[in-house]
Amino acid sequence: MSGKLGRPVCLVGAGMSKFGAFPDKDSRDLFVEAFQDLRGSVDKGLDPGEIEAVYLGNFSSDLFEHQGHLAPILADWVGLTPRAALRLEDACASGGVTLRQAVLAVAAGAYEVVLAAGVERMTALPTEAVTDTLATAGDVLYEFPAGFTFPGFYAAMATAYAARYGMPYEALWEVARKNHLHASRNDKAQFPMTIREIMDRRIAKAREKGGPVPGWKDEREFLRDPGANPPVAWPLRLFDCSPITDGAAAVLVVAEEVARRFTDRPVRVLGTGQASDACLYGREDLTSLRAAREAAAQAYTAAGVKPSRIRLAEVHDCFTIAEVLAIEDLGFFPPGQGWRATVDGATRWDGPLPVNTSGGLKAKGHPVGASGVAQAVELWKQLRGEAGARQVPGDPDVALAHNVGGTGQTCVVHILGRG
Numbered sequence: 001m002s003g004k005l006g007r008p009v010c011l012v013g014a015g016m017s018k019f020g021a022f023p024d025k026d027s028r029d030l031f032v033e034a035f036q037d038l039r040g041s042v043d044k045g046l047d048p049g050e051i052e053a054v055y056l057g058n059f060s061s062d063l064f065e066h067q068g069h070l071a072p073i074l075a076d077w078v079g080l081t082p083r084a085a086l087r088l089e090d091a092c093a094s095g096g097v098t099l100r101q102a103v104l105a106v107a108a109g110a111y112e113v114v115l116a117a118g119v120e121r122m123t124a125l126p127t128e129a130v131t132d133t134l135a136t137a138g139d140v141l142y143e144f145p146a147g148f149t150f151p152g153f154y155a156a157m158a159t160a161y162a163a164r165y166g167m168p169y170e171a172l173w174e175v176a177r178k179n180h181l182h183a184s185r186n187d188k189a190q191f192p193m194t195i196r197e198i199m200d201r202r203i204a205k206a207r208e209k210g211g212p213v214p215g216w217k218d219e220r221e222f223l224r225d226p227g228a229n230p231p232v233a234w235p236l237r238l239f240d241c242s243p244i245t246d247g248a249a250a251v252l253v254v255a256e257e258v259a260r261r262f263t264d265r266p267v268r269v270l271g272t273g274q275a276s277d278a279c280l281y282g283r284e285d286l287t288s289l290r291a292a293r294e295a296a297a298q299a300y301t302a303a304g305v306k307p308s309r310i311r312l313a314e315v316h317d318c319f320t321i322a323e324v325l326a327i328e329d330l331g332f333f334p335p336g337q338g339w340r341a342t343v344d345g346a347t348r349w350d351g352p353l354p355v356n357t358s359g360g361l362k363a364k365g366h367p368v369g370a371s372g373v374a375q376a377v378e379l380w381k382q383l384r385g386e387a388g389a390r391q392v393p394g395d396p397d398v399a400l401a402h403n404v405g406g407t408g409q410t411c412v413v414h415i416l417g418r419g
Ligand code: COA
Pocket: 092, 127, 131, 134, 150, 151, 232, 238, 239, 240, 241, 242, 243, 244, 318, 319, 366, 368, 406
């Protein structure tokens, strides 16, 4: 499998809505916000009439919003009918799969200009119902009846990894601290705050109320406090989890031969890969995702690059342990070393391999159908030098996005490069 694209493909626009919890917004509002942000990003302007098809990533508008058949509705909402509009679902990898299918359609010559978007509105349901809805991405025959939830699945991976490699669980908080630090420089993030700022806000609130004031001296003390950072599924605690999020993201995928119509600074799709795996109960190893390794191998081959060539990455940190597994599965660090590299600061925005400069799913937020597309939005900004206060130094030219569906039954990897 060479994975080579039939013809070169570029991204020429990228945008996203603010991520967060928005009681007054539904998928349509979020999608329109992302679409307008994308339009503003196209250097030479975008006439929506140029868009030939709309590919939409969405996990479960049916259950979250009681709205099926979302793609044509959203296309109509921004005036894109009668263009083809279709929805793709692969759990939390819906966005990455959507981007990949849009890229393949353009590479195959079916279209020249495709809008690849993702959206999820999750917060209208109470947390228990969201947890049940998300659990349908596991196996409802064997896993759901055994009581597994998504925090539970990743807790199983965390315990297996810690047992094999001697990782102290507190090391996982370094993923959260780093991603909150990055999100504090991203005004589109759900939590645009460092953990220190969250801690200080809680202290200030307690003072205001005149009740007992917590005596946390630093972030570590705050994270150790089960009142502030309660267990969700042991050993994972609140700050090990991505939140429940509303949000949308969109990128404009075009054939390279028409890219200059939109911008003189396109971002190239150098490689794409996708793979699948059995559900978690059917796997021999819980410390690595086979589908991530396979998808990455395809993308590296297609791009003709090695992991050492990647200058920054957005990886699927739905739980802190997931980021540790990702940076090993992608070949950035040897098995068992990802947590140490994180503790050493190697993956901070100013480190040798910045990971999740957007704040990641952990702190930017995780509207599941949009997350894979939002990763591409961040890489687009970084590769064009437009990431503002979180811009990775040194003019990065090659970047990778890694998006996981479920517990790793689906993985998608994209490698993007400065055009
Ligand atoms: N990290 C940090 N803080 C969080 C948080 C998170 N993931 N989720 C919520 N909070 C904060 C809220 O901002 C709020 O803070 P405040 O009191 O200062 O305003 C507080 O925690 C309570 O928020 P609430 O929404 O009531 O939390 P919850 O208990 O209903 O939900 C989780 C918390 C962790 C259970 C929920 O976010 C969750 O299920 N996350 C995992 C989602 C998931 O599985 N996605 C798919 C992955 S594959």
